[in-house]
Amino acid sequence: MNIEHNKHLLAYNTFGIDTIAEEFVQINLESELMELLHYANKNQTALHIIGGGSNILFVHDIKGLVLLNQLKGMQIVYEDKDIVHVKCMSGEVWHECVLWSVAKNYGGIENLSLIPGTIGAAPIQNIGAYGVELKDVFVELEAIHLRTLEKKIFTHQECAFAYRDSIFKTKEKGNYFILSVTMALSKQPICKTTYGTIQQEMNEMKVDAVSIKSVSDAVIRIRRSKLPNPAEIGNAGSFFKNPEITLVQFEQLKNTYEDLPSYDTVNGKKIPAAWLIEMCGWKGYRENDFGVHHKQALVLVNYQHAKGSDILLLSEKIISSVQEKFSIQLEREVNIW
Numbered sequence: 001m002n003i004e005h006n007k008h009l010l011a012y013n014t015f016g017i018d019t020i021a022e023e024f025v026q027i028n029l030e031s032e033l034m035e036l037l038h039y040a041n042k043n044q045t046a047l048h049i050i051g052g053g054s055n056i057l058f059v060h061d062i063k064g065l066v067l068l069n070q071l072k073g074m075q076i077v078y079e080d081k082d083i084v085h086v087k088c089m090s091g092e093v094w095h096e097c098v099l100w101s102v103a104k105n106y107g108g109i110e111n112l113s114l115i116p117g118t119i120g121a122a123p124i125q126n127i128g129a130y131g132v133e134l135k136d137v138f139v140e141l142e143a144i145h146l147r148t149l150e151k152k153i154f155t156h157q158e159c160a161f162a163y164r165d166s167i168f169k170t171k172e173k174g175n176y177f178i179l180s181v182t183m184a185l186s187k188q189p190i191c192k193t194t195y196g197t198i199q200q201e202m203n204e205m206k207v208d209a210v211s212i213k214s215v216s217d218a219v220i221r222i223r224r225s226k227l228p229n230p231a232e233i234g235n236a237g238s239f240f241k242n243p244e245i246t247l248v249q250f251e252q253l254k255n256t257y258e259d260l261p262s263y264d265t266v267n268g269k270k271i272p273a274a275w276l277i278e279m280c281g282w283k284g285y286r287e288n289d290f291g292v293h294h295k296q297a298l299v300l301v302n303y304q305h306a307k308g309s310d311i312l313l314l315s316e317k318i319i320s321s322v323q324e325k326f327s328i329q330l331e332r333e334v335n336i337w
């Protein structure tokens with residue numbers, strides 16, 4: 001186990017913020033993880049887990065120990081004529097697992113193609129895109145409590161998945177290291193093509209027969225055309241969640257904003273946060289090295305040398321202006337460290 005001191009984290013976050021971790025260690029094996037947890041407990045060191053660093057904004061230097069998860073491995077643990085259960089170690093790259101499932105023609109996660117990050121972070125915010133969420137394929141996960149070192153299997157119900165949310169963002173926030181995630185993939189896949197512009201993209205691709213592969217390809221093409229590539233412009237995807245409002249509030253707003261876009265939810269209406277932010281005039285906004293992406297107002301960007309605190313301040317200004325104009329409180333999706 002090689003603990004590095006005063007480690008620059010520039011290479012470990014997609015926002016491209018150069019912060020410094022007091023201590024840093026890369027974990028390749030479960031035995032190394034156990035050794036490290038014993039060390040951290042003995043020294044009462046604060047622990048911070050990083051996977052792909054694609055959902056984090058660093059706003060100051062990190063006290064304690066940053067643990068970079070590189071636990072690798074994938075295994076089919078159950079199979080019948082309709083379904084396979086695949087258990088993926090948490091340091092596996094999410095999109096590589098998607099590509100594996102597409103190559104095998106196992107359906108379920110193709111709409112989640114090209115989401116950056118690791119398997120272990122996927123349950124944290126119940127990753128979602130194009131009408132599919134992790135919870136739709138989730139079977140169980142194995143986690144280890146950071147202080148008691150007890151291992152626990154979390155069932156679907158125990159994870160309390162919700163829109164970009166789970167128990168790991170609420171009651172158990174910061175308490176567990178997720179070791180592995182098991183997903184159920186279908187051998188008789190039903191493609192979901194109605195969300196967003198998937199069907200339109202497949203028409204442009206001249207797809208004759210819809211397949212897992214064509215859906216994945218379409219999603220990849222759409223994402224590449226709409227979203228800034230973190231390798232070129234620092235970002236963490238959507239900075240805010242799409243807010244949900246009541247039907248009463250929706251009707252009131254609709255009187256003033258006839259073209260207010262919305263989607264039905266169980267309790268009311270989901271409003272695209274990007275539309276609200278754009279209506280407040282932020283789309284394409286730039287100040288020094290940070291701003292709001294010109295194609296996607298939900299994505300805050302670091303053009304090169306922005307500070308995390310600048311981006312956080314910008315997000316506060318956006319929240320205030322949306323609150324003032326629409327009386328809707330935006331909530332951040334990105335984890336602030």
Ligand code: FAD
Nearest residue numbers: 049051052053054055117118120121127128129178236237
């Ligand atoms: P990190 O950013 O490293 O960590 C995120 C949080 O999870 C942190 O609190 C961290 O401590 C915790 N964590 C990470 N691994 C573990 C573990 N093994 N055990 C316990 N805690 C852990 N998200 C979506 O939902 N849908 C999208 O379509 C989407 N598109 C994106 C597009 C772009 C261009 C970018 C940059 C981001 C996008 N995201 C999207 C956000 C992000 O990719 C996901 O949230 C992803 O799951 C984060 O994975 P990560 O490994 O990078 O997590």
Ligand code: NAP
Nearest residue numbers: 128129130131194195196197226227236237238242263272
């Ligand atoms: P989009 O297609 O322009 O749609 C704008 C918003 O409307 C989306 O946020 C989506 O909500 C909602 N929406 C669209 N069609 C819908 C439908 N049929 N039913 C319900 N809601 C619908 O969105 P986009 O920005 O290009 O993103 C496409 C997908 O990728 C979305 O699912 C988005 O969540 C996901 N994405 C997520 C991140 C992230 O960091 N979290 C980054 C990029 C893209 P939902 O967001 O609830 O799906």
